[in-house]
Amino acid sequence: MTKFTFPESIKSRPIYGTLEAREGSAHLLVADAHGAEALLEVATPEMMAKAHIMYIPKGEDFEAKLRALKPASFYSGPSYAAAEPRLLKTLEDARMGLQVYLAGTEGLMGQAMNAAMAAGIPYTAIQTEHRGSVARRMQCVHCKGITEDVETDPFVCSHCGLNLFVRDHYSRRLAAYQGVCIDAEDPGNVPEPKGIYE
Amino acid sequence: MTIQFNDESFRDDYSFYNSERAIKRFPFPFHEDSYMYSVNMEQHRGGPKDSVYEKRFDVDEHYVSEMRDRALVLADDPLRCQSLPHMTLAGWDLLELIMVSKSEDYPDLFELHRDGNTWRWINKPLGIDDTFTFLDEATLPYGPMEYITRQAQGDFAVLDQRDDNLWMDAGMVTTQADWSLDFDIGMNFFEWHAPVPLAHEKGIFVRALKFLLNIQQGAPARRLNWTMTVNPLLDTSPENYHKWGIQKTTLTPENIGAKQHLRVELQTFFRLPRSNALVFPIRCYLCSFQDLMTVPKWGRRLHRVVRDLPVELATYKGFIANRPMMLDYLENFDDGLPTSPGIWPDLETEPPLKT
Structure with a gap:
């Protein structure tokens, strides 16, 4: 089960859709892990003839299926950080009419969207589809450090070690949710961590 | 009138205090005996003499000490002041608005001499006398x-207007009621207000945005907002919450009158001429419960408002745990008599507390 229905939330929380093939002069598709399934569903031979797929497997086994789509250009890399220089170059070289498709975890989509926005593509023109893990990319509001793939609430900041609760408040600029100290008013009183949507 | 500036602190020993004049002109935010969100906007065109509404940018006895506190916050955390690259022109607009307003409204404290683009700015309380070229950043x-905004009390959010929305694209934020500019910069009006409970459902933000998008040059608007703060701490930031949050647990029945402060924001909204941005100054006023209780009308009313506030709002404003202790204190100042409408103290006409 790689599709998840997010509960209703506050207005800064991103809402994801379902990818659909659009007319475009070129197509950039970025996905991680189970995001590959969304690319497999949206791909058409016509799109793939002008497509650049960037994929971060995170241990999932979709690479062969994605290659079989025969995109004009294909990349598989170990992490978003590793993929970023190539992504930035691709966006820098992009021409009018590029379609951007993002699929997979929130952290991957958020960071890739950020890169696309910095290149001048309005976020409202970028398609997204969530698949796979519901882990979040969290910014500690206190030390500003980012902790990737946070699965529980509360969690321990990987930079400063404070116990943080997971807010739904989201910053597109940081591609992160906000984590705030949970025991500031009662030090040491930290509830047992639970899955974010449990 | 010459202002005597207090030498006081908003941290550590908390030597902040309000003079009798400051208490009488405190912007008490409740115009009736209950509170719920509303689009409580009005034109910002002056107000009663010596009130905080009288001038475009109120300068009071806390000015010099507040600017010192701001410098301390910025030295600790430069991310409290940020401006996205397209907002520089709006920054010049804001500089002009504040310099012109202050030099006209407080000629004994501030002077602005303009000769073409060569401007000389004199700020007597802070001992500044700078000459610079307007629109040339290298000269400042x-x-x-x-x-x-290192020379103006209150926080400043500078909002870009595009796509029928307002975007928080620049700001100076060191006296905030627990929100982070560094996190919220770049968000639109609905996004940065996302954590506020109840108000979205009531349509408050849709109506407020419509109002704000239509603010014209020379016709600023204002409203009051409020929360509660233990100790006169200006920097109640989320960044430092792990340090100051614990102070909320230091209230006792003996110290609550001195330690618990009503925190009021005078929010104003000005259209800026060149950038068409909107500047949103958020000026913070603090007053201890015991000082507020010297005004009988405010004592009666504050008890009723705090008592009847919905749980969601008391939680959001961060005082749900201390509410019972607040009520134990405040009920001593509520004799059940009716109160006059409006926010003003009405000391001449409201009866003293019945004992």
Whole structure:
């Protein structure tokens, strides 16, 4: 089960859709892990003839299926950080009419969207589809450090070690949710961590 | 009138205090005996003599000490002042608005001499006398927004207007009620207000945005907002919450009158001429419960408002745990008599507390 229905939330929380093939002069598709399934569903031979797929497997086994789509250009890399220089170059070289498709975890989509926005593509023109893990990319509001793939609430900041609760408040600029100290008013009183949507 | 500036602190020993004059002109935010969100906007065109509404940018006895506190916050955390690249012109607009307003409204404290683009700015309380070239950033020690807001009380959010929305694209935020500019910068009006409970459902933000998008040059608007703060701490930031949050647990029945402060924001909204941005100054006023209780009308009313506030709002404003102790204190100042409408103290006409 790689599709998840997010509960209703506050207005800064991103809402994801379902990818659909659009007319475009070129197509950039970025996905991680189970995001590959969304690319497999949206791909058409016509799109793939002008497509650049960037994929971060995170241990999932979709690479062969994605290659079989025969995109004009294909990349598989170990992490978003590793993929970023190539992504930035691709966006820098992009021409009018590029379609951007993002699929997979929130952290991957958020960071890739950020890169696309910095290149001048309005976020409202970028398609997204969530698949796979519901882990979040969290910014500690206190030390500003980012902790990737946070699965529980509360969690321990990987930079400063404070116990943080997971807010739904989201910053597109940081591609992160906000984590705030949970025991500031009662030090040491930290509830047992639970899955974010449990 | 010459202002005597207090030498006081908003941290550590908390030597902050309000003079009798400051208490009488405190912007008490409740115009009736209950509170719920509303689009409580009005034109910002002056107000009663010596009230905080009288001038475009109120300067009071806390000015010099507040600017010192701001400098301390910025030295600790420069991310409290940020401006996205397209907002520099709005920063110049803001600098002009504040310099012109202050030099006209407080000629004994501030002077602005303009000769073409060569401007000389004299700020007597802070001992500043700078000559610079308007619209040339290289001639100021900071960017224009940072330069002028290091010399102006209150936080400043500078909002870009596009796509029928307002975007928080620049700001100076060191006296905030627990929100982070660094996190919220770049968000639109609905996004940065996302954590506020109840108000979205009531349509408050849709109506407020419509109002704000239509603010014209020379016709600023204002409203009051409020929360509660233990100790006169200006920097109640989320960044430092792990340090100051614990102070909320230091209230006792003996110290609550001195320690618990009503925190009021005078929010104003000005259209800026060149950038068409909107500047949103958020000026913070603090007053201890015991000082508020010297005004009988405010004592009666504050008890009723705090008592009847919905749980969601008391939680959001961060005082749900201390509410019972507040009520134990405040009920001593509520004799059940009716109160006059409006926010003003009405000391001449409201009866003293019945004992």
